[in-house]
Amino acid sequence: xxxxxxxxxxxxxxxxxxxxxxxxxxxxxxxxxxxxxxxxxxxxxxxxxxxxxxxxxxxxxxxxxxxxxxxxxxxxxxxxxxxxxxxxxxxxxxxxxxxxxxxxxxxxxxxxxxxxxxxxxxxxxxxxxxxxxxxxxxxxxxxxxxxxxxxxxxxxxxxxxxxxxxxxxxxxxxxxxxxxxxxxxxxxxxxxxxxxxxxxxxxxxxxxxxxxxxxxxxxxxxxxxxxxxxxxxxxxxxxxxxxxxxxxxxxxxxxxxxxxxxxxxxxxxxxxxxxxxxxxxxxxxxxxxxxxxxxxxxxxxxxxxxxxxxxxxxxxxxxxxxxxxxxxxxxxxxxxxxxxxxxxxxxxxxxxxxxxxxxxxxxxxxxxxxxxxxxxxxxxxxxxxxxxxxxxxxxxxxxxxxxxxxxxxxxxxxxxxxxxxxxxxxxxxxxxxxxxxxxxxxxxxxxxxx
Numbered sequence: 001x002x003x004x005x006x007x008x009x010x011x012x013x014x015x016x017x018x019x020x021x022x023x024x025x026x027x028x029x030x031x032x033x034x035x036x037x038x039x040x041x042x043x044x045x046x047x048x049x050x051x052x053x054x055x056x057x058x059x060x061x062x063x064x065x066x067x068x069x070x071x072x073x074x075x076x077x078x079x080x081x082x083x084x085x086x087x088x089x090x091x092x093x094x095x096x097x098x099x100x101x102x103x104x105x106x107x108x109x110x111x112x113x114x115x116x117x118x119x120x121x122x123x124x125x126x127x128x129x130x131x132x133x134x135x136x137x138x139x140x141x142x143x144x145x146x147x148x149x150x151x152x153x154x155x156x157x158x159x160x161x162x163x164x165x166x167x168x169x170x171x172x173x174x175x176x177x178x179x180x181x182x183x184x185x186x187x188x189x190x191x192x193x194x195x196x197x198x199x200x201x202x203x204x205x206x207x208x209x210x211x212x213x214x215x216x217x218x219x220x221x222x223x224x225x226x227x228x229x230x231x232x233x234x235x236x237x238x239x240x241x242x243x244x245x246x247x248x249x250x251x252x253x254x255x256x257x258x259x260x261x262x263x264x265x266x267x268x269x270x271x272x273x274x275x276x277x278x279x280x281x282x283x284x285x286x287x288x289x290x291x292x293x294x295x296x297x298x299x300x301x302x303x304x305x306x307x308x309x310x311x312x313x314x315x316x317x318x319x320x321x322x323x324x325x326x327x328x329x330x331x332x333x334x335x336x337x338x339x340x341x342x343x344x345x346x347x348x349x350x351x352x353x354x355x356x357x358x359x360x361x362x363x364x365x366x367x368x369x370x371x372x373x374x375x376x377x378x379x380x381x382x383x384x385x386x387x388x389x390x391x392x393x394x395x396x397x398x399x400x401x402x403x404x405x406x407x408x409x410x411x412x413x414x415x416x417x418x419x420x421x422x423x424x425x426x427x428x429x430x431x432x433x434x435x436x437x438x439x440x441x442x443x444x445x446x447x448x449x450x
Contacts, residue, residue, distance in 0.1 A: 009446050011419050013430065015404065016439035017388060018411030020257035023436025027245045027263040028054035029238030031425045033200040035062045036177055037207055037236055039105045041082040042071065043112065043185060044211050048233035051079035054241070057424035062102050068093050069110075082233075090114035092152075101174065104135050107155050109181040111144055120152040134175035138166055142182045142190075163188030163227050170368070171196040171221060171308045180204060183225035184213040190225040197221055198309040199268040203239055210234040240264035240289060243315045243398070244426065246272045249293035250319035251405045253281040254326050258294040259436065265289055270310050275320070278302060279327060301329035301382055305363040306337050314338055318402035321345070322409060325353045327382035334363030339374035344399035350389045351410050354381035388412025397425045404429070408438055 029052040038059070041048035053059055063073060070088035074081040090110050092103055103119035110117045136146045136153070142161040147154040163186045166179050176196040183190030195201070205215050205223075211234045214226040245264040252259040253276070266273065266285060273283060282296025301324065306314040314337035324331040325348070335341045345355040355378055361367045362377040369376045388410045394400035400422035407414035419442075422429065430442045 009444050010417075011423070012443040012445070013404065013407075013416040013419050014413060014441045014443060015407035015416060016413045017255075017386075017408045019437075019439075020255050021251055021259060021408060021433075021436050021438050022257045024260040024262065025248055025432055025436060027240040027242075027248070027261055028052075028056070028427050030054075030200060030241040030243070031056055031058050032173070032198075032241075032243070033203050034059050034238045035102050036105065036200065036204055037238060038062050038066065038082060039102060039109050039177075039181070040204060040207055040211070041233065042066070042084045042087075042106075042109050043181065043208070044084065044231045044233040046233035047081050047083040047085070048211075049076070049079050049081050049235040050238060051076075051235070052238040052240075053080050054238070054427050056427040057420070058102075061424075065092055065102060065106065084113075087113060090116060091118040092120055103152070104132050104174065105177055105181065107146070107153055108135065108139055108142075108144075108178040111139065111155050111157055111161065111182070112185045115157050117155045118152060121150075134168060134170070134172050135178045138175060138179050138182060141166055142186055161186040163190040163225070165191045165193070167193040168195060170194070173198055173201060176201055176223075177204065180208065180215070180223065180225070183223075183227060184208055184215070184231065185229075186225075186227040188227055190223075190227065192223040192225070193221065195221050195223050196308060199239065199242065203236075207234060207236045210236065239268070242268045242272075243313065245269060245291070246276075246313075246316045247319040247401050247405065249276055249281065249283065249291075250323045251408060252293040253279075253295040253299065254323045254405060255409050256295050257436075258292065260286060260290065260292045262287075262290045264291070266291060271312050272316055275302065275304065275312060279323065281323075299323065299327035299382070301327045301331040301380075303332045303334070303363060305334040305365045307365055308337065311365075314341065315398050317341070318344060318398045319405050321355075321378070321380060322348075322402055322405045324380045324382050325384055325386065325406075326409065329382055331380045331382060332362045333378045333380070334361060334365065334367070335376045335378070336363075336365055336367045336369070339369050339372070339376050342375060342378050343395050344402060345378060347392050347395075347403070348406055350392075351386040351406055351414075352384050353386065353406075354384055355379065386410035388414040391415045391417055394418035394421045397421050401426060401429075404433075404440075408433075408440075 240263040
């Protein structure tokens with residue numbers, strides 16, 4: 001290749017659908033915990049070992065972010081060693097601008113290590129506003145100062161951060177994580193009210209306790225943290241991905257197949273299992289971390305309202321929507337977590353799905369989007385036959401996997417493009433699905449440019 005030219009590879013999935021998918025698949029480590037555990041490792045003054053780290057785009061991006069400021073890594077056969085002892089910079093390079101949403105978490109975590117921290121603007125999926133003001137306000141309550149620029153965020157402190165009381169206006173997972181990172185090494189006591197309670201949050205608490213943090217959880221979404229002077233590294237296994245496991249369950253029931261999902265704890269699937277059972281899905285507990293999913297009876301419609309944990313996860317609704325296209329009757333999904341999560345339904349209409357979105361709150365849960373004009377409720381008329389189309393263009397990570405499931409259900413051959421977004425959160429998806437008998441192939445096209 002001539003000097004000055006670069007190449008970019010685009011990946012496309014070709015899926016021949018319309019047949020039951022039968023087989024076994026192992027859920028990888030949870031994306032929503034793995035990247036946060038990598039950030040938590042920066043708080044220790046000795047190396048941390050993480051096992052079951054998924055080989056996905058987001059963990060690679062996070063690794064590059066940390067390596068750019070001097071964190072060293074060592075790959076093990078079953079894990080990853082993270083050594084933060086040689087940090088050379090507290091400015092995450094702009095080359096990583098927009099890669100994912102980890103930089104805003106680095107802002108608070110690194111502020112314990114340096115008195116000035118800079119991170120680039122955020123990336124991630126375009127599924128709603130996903131404001132960062134919760135993070136900024138939290139840092140300032142702990143005694144830091146945050147400046148927002150066109151390029152990113154700068155945080156400053158004079159002396160040690162101090163414990164404080166924070167009541168989050170919404171139990172945001174990211175904002176809760178920022179408060180935990182800030183509180184464990186701050187001087188004095190921290191109380192976080194209205195905190196998120198997702199399984200990944202509790203895993204983060206367990207990891208930090210193992211590092212030496214003193215954190216007490218309460219049943220009223222409140223965390224009490226007694227700041228300590230230092231944390232040490234630890235060894236932590238990444239729990240299986242509950243979002244991925246639910247996706248494979250929906251695939252099994254939607255196409256009339258049977259999938260044994262290994263590597264995920266049934267307790268963290270919570271309300272998904274009840275909703276899955278209520279619409280006609282079946283599951284068996286095969287082992288402590290193994291579940292077999294299938295269609296137990298003809299699928300029936302339902303009403304789903306997404307909510308913070310222990311409610312129905314917003315990341316479960318996209319694959320469940322594909323399942324509902326195969327039910328007999330009209331279903332409703334009321335999205336209360338993000339205001340812009342139904343863009344994927346328009347593309348599904350090309351396959352034959354019959355859907356409609358509305359700004360009304362079609363449910364009984366309190367909703368912060370009521371009367372604000374956001375198209376955050378969807379009506380799905382089920383019992384439709386899905387037929388392959390020439391192209392489905394992936395808009396975001398979770399919708400992308402829903403497209404894969406839809407293509408597996410649809411009769412004929414569908415091209416799914418923009419799959420790099422899917423691979424941010426799902427590793428080795430083509431060989432893993434092919435091993436279950438799904439006719440899926442990947443096409444890689446390299447484009448040269450200057």
